[in-house]
Amino acid sequence: MSPAVFSHGDLRLYLLSLLAESPQHGYGIIQALTDRTGGTYTPSAGTIYPRLAKLEEEGLVTKTADGRTTIYAITDAGRAELEARQGDLAGIESGLADSVRLIANEVRQSVQEAMKSLRADLAAAAQEQSPPETPRAPSNDARAESRAELHRADAVLNAFRAQVRTDLRTHVAKGGTLAPAVVSELDAALDAAAHQITRALNPS
Template sequence: MPPVFSHGDLRLYLLNLLDEGPRHGYDIMQALSDRTGGTYTPSAGTIYPRLAKLEEEGLVTKRIDGRKTVYEITERGRAEVAARSGELEGIQADLADSVRLIADEVRGSMREAMKSLRADLAAAARAERDAPPQTEPTPDDARTRAREQLRRAEAGVNEFRAQVRTDLRTHVARGGDLAADAVDALIDRLDAAARELSRSLRDR
């Protein structure tokens, strides 16, 4: 996944946020996450060194307000933001494109995961239908086979859950976004798969 901010863009974007008003460190990190639709959630180790650099350059000052350190842009910092307003417009456009691309990527991953799950369920159903007839099972035999198939089903569901959870957590850890519509689509498809399974079980 490409970086959300190109080289030097984060520095300018931080100045732009402070140009809107004084902010403490956590507020800056939250604002970055909100403005990028969750595609970029920076760590303190990313933000504070850059704020310190801006302070060294005379573009930002800081003051202690209780337990918080509040950062405020200087006149020199405002002048740089004004002089580079065109670059800021480009950054905003790039961020909007990044949000759309990542949302599309997540939706595509969810579609592929659900397609694979449906294919596995259909294959299992076909295999069971095509299996040669068995002698009439005793109640104990039927329960034993049912428990065995239940264990297989649970193992498959757990494997699917673990894979999707790993993919989603890795995506977010890399700075990716989970757009609400993508998550809604995932939930809808899972509900649809559950209903399909319920119908299949009732028809047997």
């Protein structure tokens, strides 16, 4: 979602809805907008404060000083306008919900693509393995190569874990939703990958 999601007048109305929930300072309003849009829209102070000033001129909000912080609150006139435009507000909120769902789908797709890539790497590694014709003790060179590959496997797993963990934490921190189905799908994919590794290490 880009700033264009708030067409003319939409952001003004959404600001009123946020203030109807509770009085807020400017930064709190900016943070609320970021959270509600899953981090896809973070307005600048230059976008928010002029609109708040306009709402104050129209008598729809008031501002009071709390130390060095300015707190904005909706007025009765602001609540009346909000009530009169409930249909418009419902449309705006539906658009925001669609955006959050899109982010959740992107996270799910990212996990799926990462797991597909991991499965492909494991399959390729399994195909490259050829069991010796007769059992024999591994040579020193083979042991050294195995230790090197073990370190590389650790690095691959750690990088994958760090990337997925960062993506998920960032998504949730920005206010996005994490559906149980996404976590279940990740768990199932990792379980399948573990079984494939076991088969690759113990070819029949």
